[in-house]
Amino acid sequence: MPDPADQRPSTRNSSARNSSGPPAIPETPLADALLAAAGSTRASFHALPVSRRGSIRESAFADAYDALFGRGLFSEATITAPPLDSFFFPHRSLARAEELAALAFGATGTLFVTAGTTTANLIALEALITRPDVRVLADKGTHQSIHFALSDKHAAVDYIEPRVFCEHSERAALSLPALLEQAAAAERAGTPYELLVLNGQSYDGVVYDIRAILTALAEASPSLTTVFVDEAWGAWSYFHEATRGRTALHARAADRALERFTVVATHSAHKSLSALRQGSLIHFSGDPELAERLRLGRYRHHTTSPSYPILASLDLARAQMELEGRDLVERSLRLARRVSETVAGDPALSAFSVNAPAVPDAFAGHAAIDPTKLSLRVSGLPIEAPELRERLYSRHGLYVNRCTRTSLLLNLHIGIGDEEVAALLDALRAIQRELSPAVERPDEQAGERRVSTSFIIPYPPGVPIIVPGEEIGGDTLRRIEAFRSAGARIYTIEHRPR
Numbered sequence: 001m002p003d004p005a006d007q008r009p010s011t012r013n014s015s016a017r018n019s020s021g022p023p024a025i026p027e028t029p030l031a032d033a034l035l036a037a038a039g040s041t042r043a044s045f046h047a048l049p050v051s052r053r054g055s056i057r058e059s060a061f062a063d064a065y066d067a068l069f070g071r072g073l074f075s076e077a078t079i080t081a082p083p084l085d086s087f088f089f090p091h092r093s094l095a096r097a098e099e100l101a102a103l104a105f106g107a108t109g110t111l112f113v114t115a116g117t118t119t120a121n122l123i124a125l126e127a128l129i130t131r132p133d134v135r136v137l138a139d140k141g142t143h144q145s146i147h148f149a150l151s152d153k154h155a156a157v158d159y160i161e162p163r164v165f166c167e168h169s170e171r172a173a174l175s176l177p178a179l180l181e182q183a184a185a186a187e188r189a190g191t192p193y194e195l196l197v198l199n200g201q202s203y204d205g206v207v208y209d210i211r212a213i214l215t216a217l218a219e220a221s222p223s224l225t226t227v228f229v230d231e232a233w234g235a236w237s238y239f240h241e242a243t244r245g246r247t248a249l250h251a252r253a254a255d256r257a258l259e260r261f262t263v264v265a266t267h268s269a270h271k272s273l274s275a276l277r278q279g280s281l282i283h284f285s286g287d288p289e290l291a292e293r294l295r296l297g298r299y300r301h302h303t304t305s306p307s308y309p310i311l312a313s314l315d316l317a318r319a320q321m322e323l324e325g326r327d328l329v330e331r332s333l334r335l336a337r338r339v340s341e342t343v344a345g346d347p348a349l350s351a352f353s354v355n356a357p358a359v360p361d362a363f364a365g366h367a368a369i370d371p372t373k374l375s376l377r378v379s380g381l382p383i384e385a386p387e388l389r390e391r392l393y394s395r396h397g398l399y400v401n402r403c404t405r406t407s408l409l410l411n412l413h414i415g416i417g418d419e420e421v422a423a424l425l426d427a428l429r430a431i432q433r434e435l436s437p438a439v440e441r442p443d444e445q446a447g448e449r450r451v452s453t454s455f456i457i458p459y460p461p462g463v464p465i466i467v468p469g470e471e472i473g474g475d476t477l478r479r480i481e482a483f484r485s486a487g488a489r490i491y492t493i494e495h496r497p498r
Helices: 029-040 062-069 093-105 116-128 144-152 176-188 210-220 235-239 248-254 290-301 308-345 385-396 418-435 474-485
Strands: 109-113 135-139 156-160 163-166 171-173 195-199 206-208 226-230 262-268 280-285 352-354 367-369 373-378 407-411 454-459 489-494
Touching: 029 093, 029 308, 093 109, 093 235, 093 280, 093 308, 109 116, 109 290, 116 144, 116 226, 116 262, 116 280, 116 290, 135 144, 135 176, 156 176, 171 206, 176 210, 195 210, 210 226, 210 248, 235 308, 248 262, 248 280, 262 290, 280 290, 308 352, 308 373, 308 418, 385 407, 385 418, 454 474
Parallel strands: 135 156, 135 195, 195 226, 226 262
Antiparallel strands: 109 280, 163 171, 206 367, 262 280, 352 373, 373 407, 454 489
């Protein structure tokens, strides 16, 4: 059988643009090879009975399979090399797809992972910590997988504690002066750190300016030359000029003075690109020996049954971002501004506010807020954020994952469009009408003053704690919470004057 990887259209080019007309379609070697192999394979005498619906054709569950996974399960296969490629020792379509990903992200090399960024982080640290007692300075705010891996490798870890700067969103950031002083003190003591571990883009939307951090670190601790950055939430930010400058790989590529650093970054591609769940990327730049150690780490820790649909989705997601990424990110930025401006100016949304979109001055030199992650404060409803989250999903079909007691985190990723934003704003308006029809937008002269035009009644006992015309203040909210904690239901009854 001819190599499907050699059958891709010759007009495809990962970076070429036509001199006239639209951009050329980026190359997708692995996706093309998987399609060709699946299309030419009648049966597999190896494994995966469900492939091509083989085991479910006459099953009572066939319709459920088809509804969940698509009729045919066409690309779900265990075909590797030949005719596709070896996952652990790639040299054909997968090797080319990883090469194109490295070029797109500005890395020396890239590895695909189909077991999530938990595994990607484990692989990365396996390659970076080559002996016990390696001195590591680690951001305590990183994902649990990193903490477990550092412990398992018996690294000598000192942690940097992020400081919460917004009590409502619970956003936190490292103090750069504290980080530099800790690194410099170790340098002066003759026990410099060998590895710095950072959470480059947090769940809550705090983004570190890696270039600024590395520039300062080069002076504070010349011996520290290896940096691992968990950018799980940040793959999208490499494809827009407004966000690219803070990224880990761009920092090293854009500044010759930072080429002294070896940089490894991991991405949960499924979180922010058009990749299937558990599709992740490991990028590296610097130490030429690192590539082989990373491949060995993948061989040791990754499942020997990688998902080729996930691998192909990583290939397609990279190509989409090369061709369409800037426009997709621009839409996300625009929609985030739309939500913020609408919440700020619409009286029908007066119960909500967006938590401050900027970091305080103490963090401003090296940290920023991801503009596509909005922290929405529930300041004027008689319910807290977790209950609002439940209402959004159960009554409006809108899912929000992260919430604090007072705020929801809205992730305006590239899969969110105008229609979804309109649905969100309409749902928030409906919930405000239902729960707090009374709440008027505070008068700017009066600060946070809110006046009720409805009854707020806990049951039991059924006695109003607020009647129309009364001000809703902090004491009121505390009383509402006390009743709710005691098991009472809170009813808001609109007052309709005759």
